[in-house]
Amino acid sequence: MKSTVEQLSPTRVRINVEVPFDELKPSFDSVYRKLAQQVNIPGFRPGKAPARLLEGRIGRAAVLSEVVNDVVPTKYLEAVQNDEVATIGRPDIEVTKVEDGEPVEFTAEVDVRPELTLPAYGEIAVTVDPAPVTEEQVDSELDQLRARFGTLSTVERAIENGDFVSIDLSATVDGTKVDEATTTGLSYEVGSGELIEGIDEALIGTESGGTTHFTTKLVAGEFVGKDADVEVTVQSVKERELPEADDEFASMASEFxxxxxxxxxxxxxxxxxxxxxxxxxxxxxxxxxxxxxxxxxxxxxxxxxxxxxxxxxxxxxxxxxxxxxxxxxxxxxxxxxxxxxxxxxxxxxxxxxxxxxxxxxxxxxxxxxxxxxxxxxxxxxxxxxxxxxxxxxxxxxxxxxxxxxxxxxxxxxxxxxxxxxxxxxxxxxxxxxxxxxxxxxxxxxxxxxxxxxxxxxxxxxxxxx
CATH class of the missing domain: 1.10.3120.10 (Trigger factor, C-terminal domain)
Structure with a gap:
């Protein structure tokens, strides 16, 4: 097999491949075996029909076409390896010559990694922010740990930011019910921003058993992009009580x-x-x-x-x-x-x-x-x-x-x-x-x-x- 590489641009090459006809023999054998299983010739068991009868049934040109389809991908990869072409992406392959007994010729245009001029890494200089540890950061970590061991207690007051609520939710667009925005008994932490836009503001100040309404723009589903009228009924309000940050808590929550x-x-x-x-x-x-x-x-x-x-x-x-x-x-x-x-x-x-x-x-x-x-x-x-x-x-x-x-x-x-x-x-x-x-x-x-x-x-x- 012969192959040459033409540089079309810094990122694309054309590989020209010529495959001698005698190198097609393994592919001919493979194609004959496949056709022998597919073509029924009287007097021969499946897979046993000789090549000349198969060619007589489907034509030499059809066999040669199958051989070319079989051999081109393999020879393309062989050319890429032999010429050490750093390909990226899929090639555009065109068979340019197919004649019985003659070399098969094809071209493959494919993107390649461009040659890059890299800087001296030691000359690269960047600046980052300092990394001091503040007491506020430590307090935040401690509060998160305390929250893990916190308990929820029912309260009889208006909802505040950080409360946990159980709510029923329903929405309509121009009077049509939005099924994907309808639910009951949904647990939600007020202020987390994990539900639809506007719900936190609507909930704050509402008491258990109360109902509130607001309008929001839907971001998914059948009515995406439309304004929806949302009704929220509060079933219960609970606040999280954190354990005291003392030695007893340290012993319970850690190895200290x-x-x-x-x-x-x-x-x-x-x-x-x-x-x-x-x-x-x-x-x-x-x-x-x-x-x-x-x-x-x-x-x-x-x-x-x-x-x-x-x-x-x-x-x-x-x-x-x-x-x-x-x-x-x-x-x-x-x-x-x-x-x-x-x-x-x-x-x-x-x-x-x-x-x-x-x-x-x-x-x-x-x-x-x-x-x-x-x-x-x-x-x-x-x-x-x-x-x-x-x-x-x-x-x-x-x-x-x-x-x-x-x-x-x-x-x-x-x-x-x-x-x-x-x-x-x-x-x-x-x-x-x-x-x-x-x-x-x-x-x-x-x-x-x-x-x-x-x-x-x-x-x-x-x-x-």
Whole structure:
């Protein structure tokens, strides 16, 4: 097989391939075996008909066409490997010559990773905010822990911010009942902002047994974008009583005997979270510096595919109803044209970021260990609430397993750059990135882990009613 590569642009090449006819023999054999099972020829058992009879039945040209369809994808991949072409996206293949007994010729146009000029990582300098631990932060952590052990008590007064209520909810649009906005016995924390817009303001000041009305714009469902009249009836009002922050509470809620020891532990935890946030800020700013300084020609087909995926993901929750999605955008003060322009800008930035990090990974010879891939799989599976095996199965079925590997590699590449960059806080103190990033995980996952730990006490006390 012969192949040559033509550079059409910094991001696209044409691969010209010529396959000698004798190299088609394995494909001919494969096609004959397949046809022998499909074509019924009297006097021969399935799969036993000779090639000449098969050709006589369906024609030599049809056999040759099947052979070409079989061989082209394999020879394309072989040419890519032999010529070391860093392809991205799917190729546009055109068979240019098919003649019996003659070499098969075809071309493949495909996007490729552009050659990038990367900066000296040690010359990158960014500034982040200091990470002091304040008493207010410690108090907040302690209050969250107290809330975890709080109790709910029924009160006979008007609703206040932070109360827990049981409500019946119904809504109509121009007199038509909105089924998806109708429910009874719904538990809700006033002020959490987790229900429809306007409900918190309407509830505050209402007493148990009372009914209040307000108008809100629906953001989903059949009446998306329309104003709905909402009626809320309050069944009960409860307030959360927090345990005293004393030694007794410390002994009950932790391994510490005194509240001072507990506060010191919380202070250390806040310190870890703050410094981890510094690492995340440093990572993000170093990435922005790379995006600002590295010239990246963008492969248009890849950008278009990214835009299409973002648009698909946005419309999917609306059952791909474009009218409902456009109405939703109106409720957010955005036109479809503005959304599409924003999606394109974000897609271009995402593709540019991937190309830069892939180039860094190549330059730094970043590898991904099995345990690192396993950690990412477990982490992602936990996020989606499924088992790691199920996550792997879904990733394989959707063809996304390679993307997981690429994400881990890009994360490691960026971490390597951040470690070499100069990072100081706004007070001029140099940040020890080795200590912040550690050896095993990147800052993004570490930050998420810390945030999830911090949110554990937020589990509503409703379960303790």
């Amino acid at each position: 005997d005194t509240i001072d020891e507990l506060r010191e532990s919380l202070r250390e935890r806040v310190g870890r979270m703050n410094t981890m946030q510094q690492a995340v800020d440093a990572r993000d700013k170093v990435l922005e510096a790379l995006l600002d300084t590295v010239e990246v020609p963008l492969p248009q087909a890849v950008v278009d595919a990214e835009v299409e995926q973002r648009q698909h993901d946005a419309v999917h929750p609306f059952d791909h109803d474009e009218d409902q999605f456009n109405a939703y955008l109106e409720t957010q003060g955005q036109t479809r044209e503005e959304f599409d322009a924003e999606a394109k800008a974000e897609a271009e930035k995402a593709v540019k970021q991937q190309l830069i990090l892939d180039a860094i990974a190549e330059q730094e010879q970043v590898s991904v260990e099995q345990n690192e891939l396993t950690e990412r799989i477990i982490y992602q599976a936990q996020r989606f609430g499924i088992s790691p095996d199920e996550y792997v199965k879904r990733a394989q079925e959707s063809g996304q397993f390679g993307a997981i590997f690429a994400d881990v590699r890009r994360g490691k590449a960026l971490s390597n750059v951040v470690r070499q960059a100069t990072v100081t806080d706004t007070e001029g103190a140099k940040i020890d990135l080795e200590e912040l990033f550690g050896e095993a995980k990147d800052a993004a996952e570490a930050e998420t882990a810390e945030v999830e730990k911090a949110e554990e006490p937020e589990e509503k006390a409703e379960g303790q009613e």
